[in-house]
Amino acid sequence: MGNPVYLALDVPQLDAAVALCRKVKGHVGGVKLGLEFFCAHGHHGVHEIAHVGLPIFLDLKLHDIPNTVAGAMQAIHVLEPAIVTVHAGGGRAMMEDAKAAAGENCKVVAVTVLTSLDDTALNRTGVPGSAHDQVLRLAELAEASGLDGIVCSGHEVKAVHDQWKKGFFVVPGLRPGGKAAGDQKRVVTPREARDHGASVLVIGRPISRAEDPLAAAREIEGTL
Numbered sequence: 001m002g003n004p005v006y007l008a009l010d011v012p013q014l015d016a017a018v019a020l021c022r023k024v025k026g027h028v029g030g031v032k033l034g035l036e037f038f039c040a041h042g043h044h045g046v047h048e049i050a051h052v053g054l055p056i057f058l059d060l061k062l063h064d065i066p067n068t069v070a071g072a073m074q075a076i077h078v079l080e081p082a083i084v085t086v087h088a089g090g091g092r093a094m095m096e097d098a099k100a101a102a103g104e105n106c107k108v109v110a111v112t113v114l115t116s117l118d119d120t121a122l123n124r125t126g127v128p129g130s131a132h133d134q135v136l137r138l139a140e141l142a143e144a145s146g147l148d149g150i151v152c153s154g155h156e157v158k159a160v161h162d163q164w165k166k167g168f169f170v171v172p173g174l175r176p177g178g179k180a181a182g183d184q185k186r187v188v189t190p191r192e193a194r195d196h197g198a199s200v201l202v203i204g205r206p207i208s209r210a211e212d213p214l215a216a217a218r219e220i221e222g223t224l
């Protein structure tokens, strides 16, 4: 298996994002372009990053009525992303239509409970119980909707993997030992996530904000 680390390019400047990608190429398996990047640089920015030659994970967290989400999926076909995210909270019909509209080579994965939420913050959104149970419920719905997998934290990935053997599991909220969690609440190390069944490890600031991003990427690679 190749390097499972996808670098989250949550960097405002396009030239800085391209330079960072070039620097760590060979020590990450792909790059994740999220809302900050896409809102600032759109299709043009994705094309610029694609020239670096790493697989692209387009993390747009689509969440709308089925027709609108399917239209958005069709509009990003040309960018040939390897992975795209939608929110599981959009429901079964939305996920089914998103998958049907995605290209053949594009994995569609559902965001379950954001890694920035703990149980208390989740309960305040009106969802009772634990983040763990909600992730398992939404994973079941994503599988029934024909998606490839889900996004969850390293706290849940083992249980989800036990329930959905062939699922594709994206795990963010990763911090190599001792690194500041920041806004993340449900955090594990990259190695723990991998050992518990993660398919993709999403890592942003521990690499992008490191004094030496290449050294940070290499160090993480060495722990896997």
Ligand SMILES: O=C(O)c1cc(=O)[nH]c(=O)n1[C@@H]1O[C@H](COP(=O)(O)O)[C@@H](O)[C@H]1O
Residues within 6 Å of the ligand: 008, 009, 010, 034, 059, 085, 111, 113, 114, 115, 116, 151, 152, 172, 173, 174, 184, 202, 203, 204, 205, 206
């Ligand atoms: O869908 C995601 O990638 C995602 C889901 C989630 O629950 N939590 C989460 O942090 N992410 C993304 O993963 C990345 C984590 O970045 P760092 O906290 O800097 O490593 C960010 O780009 C987030 O948008």
